[in-house]
Amino acid sequence: MLERVKRHGLIPTALAVGSATFLSDVPEFWPLGQEIGIAVMGLGYSYIAAHIFNWLVVERPRAEEYRAHYRASVLSLHRLATVPPIMIYAVFAESGMAQNKWEADSPEEIADALKRIDWGYFDVHSHDLFASMRRAIEQHREAYKAVIPFLSKFEPRVSAAIARLDSAGIHEYLRDVEAAPRFMTDAGNQIFLARKLFEYQHLGDELRNALGDSRFMPGRQQSPK
Incomplete structure (x- = not known):
C-alpha cells in the first residue's frame, strides 16, 4: 500500500x-x-x-482474483518453470562433466557435454539422456495443460513467459529426434540441440523471474539446485 x-x-x-x-x-x-x-x-x-x-x-478485487488463480495453479507453475533446469541437469549428468549442475553458462558448454556422451549405442527409447528428456517434456505438457484455463487470469508478464516457454524450439526438435533416432550421432545436430536447450533454459529463467517478482504468488519460485 x-x-x-x-x-x-x-x-x-x-x-x-x-x-x-x-x-x-x-x-x-x-x-x-x-x-x-x-x-x-x-x-x-x-x-x-x-x-x-x-x-x-x-x-x-483484482488482486484477490490474482492470488486465487496463483494459489490454484502454483504447483503446475512450479513444475513448468523447473523443466528446463531438469533437462540441463540430465545432459551434464549423462556426460559425466558434472553432477548437480542445473544451469549452463553458454550453448558451447552444453555442446561440449553432448560431445562427451557415448552415442554409440544410441536408441531414443532406451538412452538415459533421452529417457530423462522425455520425462521432462511430459512434465512440461502436463503442467502446461493444467495452467491453460488460467492463462488469461495471470499477470501479462507471467502469461507471456508461459507462452514463450511452450513455443520453444526444443519441443519440435525432440519430436524430430524421436522420428529419426540416429539424428543425434551427428556433431552438427548436437550443437543445434545445445542451442535449443540453452534457449529453453533462458525462457525458463524468464518464467521463474516473472513468478518470483509477482506479489500475488503464495511463495517464491525456487530453482531445483
Missing part, C-alpha cells in the same frame, strides 16, 4: 491539500489566492478520492 501511495504521488498531493487548507484562513498575499487555494484543494481531494475508489472497486 505504501508503495502505491509513493508511486502515484499521493503524499505530495496530500501535503498540497493540507497546505491549501491551512492557508485558507491566512490573509491573501496576492489577488485570487483564495480562489487558487480552493481549486487546489478541490483537485487534490478529487485525485485522492479517485485513487481510493479505484483501489476499493478495481485493484483490490
